Amino acid sequence: MPPNELRDIDGDVYVYPRYLAGSTAIGDPALGPLLDLGWDLEHDDLGNVYVSAPDRKVRLGYLPEGDDDGLWRINAYKDPFGPPTWGVCFNDSAPDEFVHAFTTALAKAYEQGSDAYLMAPDTRHADRDPFLAVAPLVNRGWQLDRPRWGVFAIQSPDGLASLEFTTGHLDPKAELTTRDARWHLWAGTSIDLPAWYATASTDTPVDLLKAVTDCVADPAPLPRWQSDTHSYVEGLARLTPILPPRPPAPTPLDVQRAAVRKPAALTTSAVPRWSTTSRPALPSARR
Known part of the structure; x- marks a missing residue:
C-alpha cells in the first residue's frame, strides 16, 4: 500500500479475516453515499439519525438508542405510506464497511429508479437469480451446507461466518x-450468540445483497484499533500491526539542496600523496 494511503488509515492493526473485524461505531461513512444524493437527514433527542429519500420511498435509521441491537435499519416502499417492500438490518457489531457497501449500492440503484431498488429476486430471470448474491462467497471457497431443516447455508472455510437462506x-x-x-448473515462460533449479524427480507434486490457479499468475500484485511477489538477477535482473528508510513522518496530538488548544504569535498590535489619515491619536504629557513 502506498505511504500516502497508510497515513489515512484509522487503526493500528489489520484484522483478518475481515468478517471478524467488528464495528468501528462510526456511522458517517455509511451515511455518506445517501447524503451525497441530497437525502434528508434528521435526528431525535436521543441521538438516533434518520435519512430519507426525497420521495420518502427509501428510509434509513441509524439507531444507537433503539429498542434492540438493530443499529442500521433500511426499508424501501412502493407506497411511502404503506408497509415496507423490503427491509435490511445490520446489528451494532457489524463491520461498518459492509454497511457502506450496501448504502453505496442502494444509492446507485436509487439513481436508476424504482425498477432497480424495488426489483425482487426471481429465479426466472438470470440477472435477478438469488444465487448471484451467493456467488462471491462460493468463488472464495465458502462451502454449501444445510444446518437445519428448511435452511440452506454457505459457510466460510474457517467455519466462523455463514450466510443462510430460509425456504418456505x-x-x-x-x-x-x-x-x-x-437472508441471515452472521459471524462467530454460535448462531445464538453471534459476533455480529445482518438480515434481509424476501424481496431485497439481489444487487444490494451482492454488494454486501462482495465486500465480505474480499480477502483484504480491515484496519482497527487493537484496544477496541472484541475478545472474540483476539482469539479467532489474525491481527497484524500496521507499519508506520515510510518517509517519502527524495525529489530531485531535495537532492540538489542537500548537495548545496554539504561541505565541498577535498580534491586529490589539496592533499599530498606520499610514496617511497617522494622527496622529503625541505626544512624552512632559520630566522
Missing part, C-alpha cells in the same frame, strides 16, 4: 423486526 413462507412483519428473515 415467512411472516413479512417478523422479517423486518427479528432475525427470522429470508
Whole structure:
C-alpha cells in the first residue's frame, strides 16, 4: 500500500479475516453515499439519525438508542405510506464497511429508479437469480451446507461466518423486526450468540445483497484499533500491526539542496600523496 494511503488509515492493526473485524461505531461513512444524493437527514433527542429519500420511498435509521441491537435499519416502499417492500438490518457489531457497501449500492440503484431498488429476486430471470448474491462467497471457497431443516447455508472455510437462506413462507412483519428473515448473515462460533449479524427480507434486490457479499468475500484485511477489538477477535482473528508510513522518496530538488548544504569535498590535489619515491619536504629557513 502506498505511504500516502497508510497515513489515512484509522487503526493500528489489520484484522483478518475481515468478517471478524467488528464495528468501528462510526456511522458517517455509511451515511455518506445517501447524503451525497441530497437525502434528508434528521435526528431525535436521543441521538438516533434518520435519512430519507426525497420521495420518502427509501428510509434509513441509524439507531444507537433503539429498542434492540438493530443499529442500521433500511426499508424501501412502493407506497411511502404503506408497509415496507423490503427491509435490511445490520446489528451494532457489524463491520461498518459492509454497511457502506450496501448504502453505496442502494444509492446507485436509487439513481436508476424504482425498477432497480424495488426489483425482487426471481429465479426466472438470470440477472435477478438469488444465487448471484451467493456467488462471491462460493468463488472464495465458502462451502454449501444445510444446518437445519428448511435452511440452506454457505459457510466460510474457517467455519466462523455463514450466510443462510430460509425456504418456505415467512411472516413479512417478523422479517423486518427479528432475525427470522429470508437472508441471515452472521459471524462467530454460535448462531445464538453471534459476533455480529445482518438480515434481509424476501424481496431485497439481489444487487444490494451482492454488494454486501462482495465486500465480505474480499480477502483484504480491515484496519482497527487493537484496544477496541472484541475478545472474540483476539482469539479467532489474525491481527497484524500496521507499519508506520515510510518517509517519502527524495525529489530531485531535495537532492540538489542537500548537495548545496554539504561541505565541498577535498580534491586529490589539496592533499599530498606520499610514496617511497617522494622527496622529503625541505626544512624552512632559520630566522
